[in-house]
């Protein structure tokens with residue numbers, strides 16, 4: 001195994017809340033590593049990373065984009081991810097295959113809701129991080145406040161490795177606490193290296209005390225250095241770096257850096273930190289249950305993304321073990337089918353460079369795979385492995401669409417298939433009652449972007465209904481029902497008897513099935529059919545036809561006929577039993593309740609809170625945020641449609657908000673009546 005190759009390779013993601021500056025930071029990384037010679041700006045719509053038409057137009061990242069740069073002899077594969085919660089599946093699947101992450105914070109706003117969500121995702125996949133406190137040039141920026149927010153809201157130990165020099169429009173550079181040197185960028189524009197000098201006199205005391213704290217935390221990672229330190233011997237800068245690397249990989253602390261990417265300040269030290277502190281492929285394999293990164297082992301690769309364009313579709317993979325060549329036949333362990341690798345590509349945002357072979361540690365694109373989806377494992381049929389799946393969250397919002405013409409009707413199915421292949425957090429279903437096609441997703445923005453793609457990329461015109469809440473149903477108490485399914489019509493008869501008990505589970509538990517039948521009242525071979533029948537029937541609840549969740553179904557007893565019982569009969573019987581039991585179990589409608597954060601200047605605070613109250617909101621707290629106030633509230637999603645318009649109106653466009661699903665709650669009678677009537 002070629003260990004140098006792994007040592008000099010990083011696969012990292014850039015993650016944050018909306019607008020913290022992920023794309024800007026990534027663009028500056030491209031610029032400072034010499035990958036581009038022209039600086040791209042989000043506001044000018046000319047970045048390399050946001051190359052999609054809608055991204056340029058909206059000035060936001062919608063799809064994560066991958067690129068490769070080289071920094072001081074290390075290859076860094078970077079994935080820039082979207083910040084908007086509607087596109088969170090992109091962050092999820094990127095973090096699933098990345099080895100490390102740069103988390104970008106806005107120096108004014110600090111830890112924002114999606115920073116927190118993405119931070120938890122990185123925790124889930126155990127991805128080591130470095131924190132970059134960006135926008136130090138903005139009015140109201142406060143490095144130390146963001147550092148304490150990291151402790152309070154993220155529960156991490158921040159390891160401050162730099163102090164900012166100057167603030168707001170006077171932000172000039174940073175003190176590097178390891179070397180106790182200052183790095184000052186004289187110019188906002190050019191690719192000039194920082195001027196290295198002494199620590200400014202007014203920062204000397206602060207720098208010394210922060211360095212002391214840094215050394216204390218760092219040496220805990222090495223017993224002999226700790227021992228020496230206790231006896232008064234300071235570690236060298238290289239020893240410190242090694243300790244910081246260890247502590248970062250172990251999750252003991254998170255190195256914190258400062259900068260203003262837009263003004264080209266702080267980007268090179270950030271790249272140094274990525275190389276010094278974030279792991280190389282396979283370095284943490286055994287701790288996080290990944291296959292060892294061995295280029296000569298049998299193949300283990302995970303498909304994490306599928307994109308389509310005029311040239312066909314491309315499957316993005318992360319290779320964990322082994323190698324893949326053009327023309328290889330691989331085994332998709334998730335489908336059980338063999339597939340042929342057409343062409344292989346290294347990805348540079350919208351551009352691609354053909355590769356003959358990719359090996360362990362690489363992120364690459366494959367053209368030619370037909371049945372491989374997000375989350376599938378490509379492996380060796382003789383030694384198959386299945387890597388952990390990528391789970392897509394359940395959608396909270398529905399919209400009904402109808403093709404405008406016969407031609408649109410014909411193309412709609414294929415276009416939706418392509419769109420859902422690309423975005424697993426998008427779902428499509430056919431509503432048998434209305435004959436409509438229902439598109440479901442994470443939020444209004446995601447559905448808007450999808451419908452725009454349908455028109456512009458797939459040339460399908462549709463009429464679109466009003467967005468609707470994707471409700472769920474549950475039960476309020478237990479019930480038990482006996483049901484006999486009997487049919488005698490000519491051919492072989494059908495007989496199945498089922499006694500089913502259903503009972504509520506705590507919120508978020510989903511569905512559980514249990515079998516208490518012993519002694520063959522229902523032969524074992526039919527039990528899976530009983531469970532399948534309940535699952536199927538639970539897709540359409542008795543209140544208003546929404547999926548039923550958070551309950552347990554138990555097969556208590558039953559009966560069968562030697563000749564006339566079949567799996568089909570048991571499935572039909574248990575579906576009917578479930579419907580009867582649900583009707584007796586105090587069926588309830590559940591509505592999604594969102595965690596909403598509104599950031600508003602003080603003068604609109606009262607109006608914002610009044611408005612949230614009118615929306616059945618429950619205000620949970622207020623916090624100062626820069627020179628504004630952050631209001632935290634829980635509000636039912638139903639009341640949040642079109643919120644952006646009213647918020648703009650009541651704050652003269654100065655307040656902003658973000659929201660994400662918090663929980664499902666039992667809907668009040670008024671809402672149930674409205675939904676049932678609709």
Ligand SMILES: Nc1nc2c(ncn2[C@@H]2O[C@H](COP(=O)(O)OP(=O)(O)OP(=O)(O)O)[C@@H](O)[C@H]2O)c(=O)[nH]1
Nearest residue numbers: 018019020021022023024060061083135260261262
């Ligand atoms: N003042 C200042 N503005 C910045 C800085 N970095 C980024 N911005 C601005 O902040 C805005 C958002 O920047 P982006 O890079 O698009 O942020 P993002 O996190 O990629 O946004 P999404 O992908 O949409 O979540 C743009 O207007 C940038 O010009 C900075 O260092 N200082």
